[in-house]
Every structure is written in C-alpha cells, then in structure tokens.
Amino acid sequence: MLFETIPPSLSASYGAAKEENSMQEEKTRITWNHTFFAEVVDRNWVLVLTIGLCPALAVSTSVVNCISMGAAATFCLVCSSVLISILRKQIPNDVRITAFIVIIGTFVTIVDYSIQAISLNIYNALGAFISLIVVNCILLAHAEAYASKNSVMATAVNAFGTGVGFTFALLLLGVPREILGSGTIFGYNIVWEGFQTWLVMQTPVGGFFTMPLWIVLINWLRRNKSSANCGEGGCHG
Amino acid sequence: MGSSISIFISSVLVNNPLVMLFLGLCSFIGVTKKFSEAFCMGVAVTIVTFLSQQVTFALNSPLVYFGIEYLRLLVFIAVIASLVQIIDIVMKKFMPAMHKLFGIFLALITTNCLVLYVAIVQVSKAYTYMESTAFGLGTGCGYLLMMVIMAGIREQLELSNSPVIVKGTPLVLMIACFLSLMMQGFYGVGG
Numbered sequence: 001m002l003f004e005t006i007p008p009s010l011s012a013s014y015g016a017a018k019e020e021n022s023m024q025e026e027k028t029r030i031t032w033n034h035t036f037f038a039e040v041v042d043r044n045w046v047l048v049l050t051i052g053l054c055p056a057l058a059v060s061t062s063v064v065n066c067i068s069m070g071a072a073a074t075f076c077l078v079c080s081s082v083l084i085s086i087l088r089k090q091i092p093n094d095v096r097i098t099a100f101i102v103i104i105g106t107f108v109t110i111v112d113y114s115i116q117a118i119s120l121n122i123y124n125a126l127g128a129f130i131s132l133i134v135v136n137c138i139l140l141a142h143a144e145a146y147a148s149k150n151s152v153m154a155t156a157v158n159a160f161g162t163g164v165g166f167t168f169a170l171l172l173l174g175v176p177r178e179i180l181g182s183g184t185i186f187g188y189n190i191v192w193e194g195f196q197t198w199l200v201m202q203t204p205v206g207g208f209f210t211m212p213l214w215i216v217l218i219n220w221l222r223r224n225k226s227s228a229n230c231g232e233g234g235c236h237g
Numbered sequence: 238m239g240s241s242i243s244i245f246i247s248s249v250l251v252n253n254p255l256v257m258l259f260l261g262l263c264s265f266i267g268v269t270k271k272f273s274e275a276f277c278m279g280v281a282v283t284i285v286t287f288l289s290q291q292v293t294f295a296l297n298s299p300l301v302y303f304g305i306e307y308l309r310l311l312v313f314i315a316v317i318a319s320l321v322q323i324i325d326i327v328m329k330k331f332m333p334a335m336h337k338l339f340g341i342f343l344a345l346i347t348t349n350c351l352v353l354y355v356a357i358v359q360v361s362k363a364y365t366y367m368e369s370t371a372f373g374l375g376t377g378c379g380y381l382l383m384m385v386i387m388a389g390i391r392e393q394l395e396l397s398n399s400p401v402i403v404k405g406t407p408l409v410l411m412i413a414c415f416l417s418l419m420m421q422g423f424y425g426v427g428g
Contacts, residue, residue: 050266050406054350058259098318101347105311113307131357134314135348137263203421204257208414212407219402 039161045138046169047218052138055129056170057207063186066174068122069129070167072115074160076107076133081147081159088148100143101134108133138166173210177201241371244364248375250426255383256417260350265387266409268342275388276381281339283377285324285346286355289317290373293356294366313356318347351380387412 045051059069080103084091091099112130116123123130133139142162147155178184181201183191191197200206254260261282268278293313300306325343328336346352355376359369390412399408 051263053262053266054259057262097347098315101314101318102311105314109307109310112310128354128357128361131310132260132350132353134310135350135353137348140348200418203417204259205414205417205421207259208256208410208417212403212410212414215407215410216402219407223402 036157036161036164039158040165040168044165044169045141045162046166047172047214050215051141052136052166053211055132055136056166056173057204057211059126059129060170060173060177060207060210061181061202062125062178063171063174064122065125066170067167068115068119069126070163070170072111072126072130073133073136073138073166074163076104076111077139077142077163077166078156078159079107080104080139081142081155082152084143084147085150085152085155091148096148097140097144100140100148104139104143105134138162172214173207176210177206181206238367241367244368245371245375245378246426248372249379249382250420250423252376253379253383253420254351254354254376255380255387256413256420258354260354261380264345264349265384265413266406269384269388269391269409272385272388272392275384277338278342279381279384281342282346282349282351283374283381285317285321285343286352286377286380287370287373288324289320289352290355290359290369292316292320294359294369297360309360310357314347314353317352317356321347351376383416386416 039045043049046053046056055069055073059065080100083103084100087099087103108131111133115126115130142159146158150158175185179190180198183189183195183197198206201209248254252258255262255265264278264282269275293316296312296316297309300309300312321343325336325340328339328343355373359372364372387409391409394408394412403411
C-alpha cells in the first residue's frame with residue numbers, strides 16, 4: 001500500500017538517489033581497491049618508501065609489541081587525518097605544520113595514557129616510542145600530502161590503509177625476529193628441543209639485519225616494474 | 238659530576254641514538270650521501286638538541302607545579318617547533334653564512350625523533366640539571382659521530398660496483414647493521 005501512495009516525483013527522486021547511492025558504492029569500492037590495497041601493498045610506507053623506520057625497527061622484537069604499536073599508530077593516524085581533513089579549509093597555510101603537530105599530539109597523548117591504563121607491560125616494552133608517534137614521519141607526511149587535500153571519506157580509507165600497511169611491515173619484521181631470537185611467537189614456544197636461539201635478533205642488530213633483506217626481496221620482485229624503488233629513501237626529518 | 242660524565246659517555250657509545258636506539262633513522266638514510274652535508278646536519282641536530290633540552294628542562298617544573306603533566310607532550314613539541322623557527326630566523330639575520338650551510342636542515346629537525354626523545358626521557362628518568370645537560374649533549378654527539386662515519390663509508394661505496402637491487406636504502410641498513418654490531422662491543426662502558 002505504501003508504494004502506491006508515494007507520489008511519482010518522489011519515487012523518481014528516490015530512484016535517482018538509489019542510483020547515485022550505487023554509484024557512490026562503486027566509487028567507494030574503487031577507493032578501497034585503489035587506495036586501501038595500494039597503501040598496504042604497493043606503496044607500503046615502511047618497506048617501499050622507507051619512511052617511519054625508527055619505530056618499525058625499534059619495537060619489532062616481539063609480535064605483541066608490533067601489534068600494539070601498529071594499532072596505536074593506526075588509531076592516531078586515522079583520527080588525526082580525519083580531523084585535519086575536516087578542518088583543511090580553516091587551517092591557514094602558513095601555520096599548517098604547527099596545527100598538524102598539535103592535532104597529532106592530542107591523539108598521541110590520548111593513546112599514551114590509554115595504553116598505560118590498559119597494560120603496563122606493553123607500555124614499558126614500547127617505552128618512549130609511543131610518545132614519539134608525534135614525530136613519526138608517516139603521520140605528518142600523510143597529513144601534509146593527503147589529508148589536507150582530500151575529502152573526509154577518502155582520507156579515512158587512505159589513512160586506515162596506511163596504518164594497516166605500517167602494521168603489516170612491523171609484523172614482517174617482528175615475526176622472524178621473535179621466532180629466531182627467542183623461539184616463541186605470541187609468547188608460546190614453537191621451536192623444537194635443542195633449537196639454538198639467535199640472541200642477536202633480539203638486539204638492535206637484528207632489526208638492521210632483517211629490514212634490508214625484506215627491501216632487497218621487494219626490489220627483486222619489482223625489478224621489472226619501472227617504479228621499482230632502487231633509488232634513495234628517507235627524508236631529512 | 239661523576240654520574241654526568243658516565244651518562245655522557247654511555248649516550249655517545251652504548252646508547253648511541255642512531256644505531257642502538259633507532260632514533261632519527263630517516264636523516265641517517267636521507268642526508269648521508271655527502272660527507273659535508275652529513276657533518277652540517279649532525280652539528281645542527283646537536284645544537285638544537287642541546288638548546289631544546291635546556292628549555293624543556295626549565296619548562297618541566299612549572300608543568301608539575303600547576304598539575305598539568307598531561308600537556309607535557311604538546312608543550313614540548315610546540316616549544317621545539319618554535320625554538321627551531323627562532324634559531325632559523327636569528328641565524329638568517331646575524332649569521333647569513335652559517336644559515337646558508339645549515340638552513341635547509343634546520344626546518345626539518347622539528348620532526349627528528351632525537352630532539353623529542355631527549356626532552357621526554359630526561360623527565361621520565363628524573364635527571365638533575367647536570368645529568369640532563371650531559372644526556373642532551375651526549376645524544377647529539379653520538380648522532381654526529383654516526384652520521385660522519387656513515388657518510389664517509391657511503392662516499393667510498395659510491396666507487397664500488399654494487400647490484401642494482403641493493404643500491405640505496407638496503408645498503409645503508411646493511412652497513413648500519415655492522416656499525417650496530419660494532420657499538421655493541423662497548424656494552425658496560427660508562428655504566
């Protein structure tokens with residue numbers, strides 16, 4: 001009965017809205033395919049662009065640390081990028097970097113106190129690197145290069161992809177380091193009797209040892225693509 | 238005084254910011270292509286670390302007095318950002334020759350992990366004034382030392398014939414692996 005009472009003009013507009021909706025869905029799907037997965041795999045900030053190496057190498061001694069660090073960074077990244085994207089027309093161009101840092105710092109403070117409340121063990125294991133998310137190149141670079149130029153929805157998806165990509169890179173470093181370094185994963189013993197653990201993997205040397213191997217592997221897989229990252233990485237920051 | 242000296246030595250060698258604590262790796266990869274650039278960057282970071290350490294040490298007691306420690310991170314990063322800006326402006330006005338050398342590195346030092354790390358850790362470890370100063374100077378000098386060593390090695394490596402897939406970042410990290418192994422030999426020095 002309801003359908004009959006809807007005036008034709010409204011139903012027409014509803015139809016149009018529905019069509020627009022499906023178009024938007026299509027667009028969202030494209031965003032997910034082209035942005036999310038591109039950020040996770042193809043344009044991984046840590047492994048391909050080599051940005052934000054400091055926390056990646058420092059906390060990847062165990063898988064639990066990797067996941068907590070990745071989650072903390074992803075939360076800060078998504079929240080700050082969305083807020084910056086909302087305010088992108090209000091922030092004056094001259095003081096934008098300071099504004100970005102203050103916004104990022106607010107969310108990092110929230111995460112800092114939350115982790116302290118949830119688990120003191122993780123807080124002690126991550127050490128100063130939770131506070132140092134403020135100066136993580138990934139967050140500021142994302143704010144400057146993407147969030148301050150794009151719409152809220154696109155920014156949220158892109159930021160989430162970047163965060164997941166960061167966590168993924170952390171796990172690539174953390175899993176071999178924990179298995180070889182202490183013979184465990186998530187704290188459970190998984191190696192056979194008499195396995196000689198490589199103590200060096202738990203020290204800073206292990207981080208510097210694992211990281212270039214992954215980068216070389218990725219460069220080798222992408223060697224035929226013109227965009228292979230064989231050039232220089234890093235930044236001045 | 239004795240504890241200050243041991244903190245200085247240990248933050249240069251045992252807790253070297255670049256190869257032992259992984260602080261400021263971006264500039265370790267990005268600015269070590271030329272020896273002169275690496276040296277200028279190292280000096281600039283040492284100066285900024287020292288000055289920001291002095292300012293943040295002074296600012297900490299008012300924060301504690303008013304009971305607003307939860308704003309510490311925001312205050313510190315804002316102070317560091319404005320301090321770097323002030324140094325940039327003062328240098329441009331009074332030392333144009335110096336500014337030409339260090340200017341391009343100064344602006345980006347704000348986002349160097351090292352500077353904020355020193356500010357935060359001196360508070361969390363409750364260092365005295367002398368100890369904090371030694372910590373700030375030592376961390377800066379450790380950074381300078383590693384930048385100079387790495388730049389020297391990289392300048393020589395330019396002449397070698399390394400595979401394409403290893404060139405650039407992976408090669409730097411592999412060298413850093415050996416430098417880190419080398420620094421581990423200093424465990425126990427300086428307490």
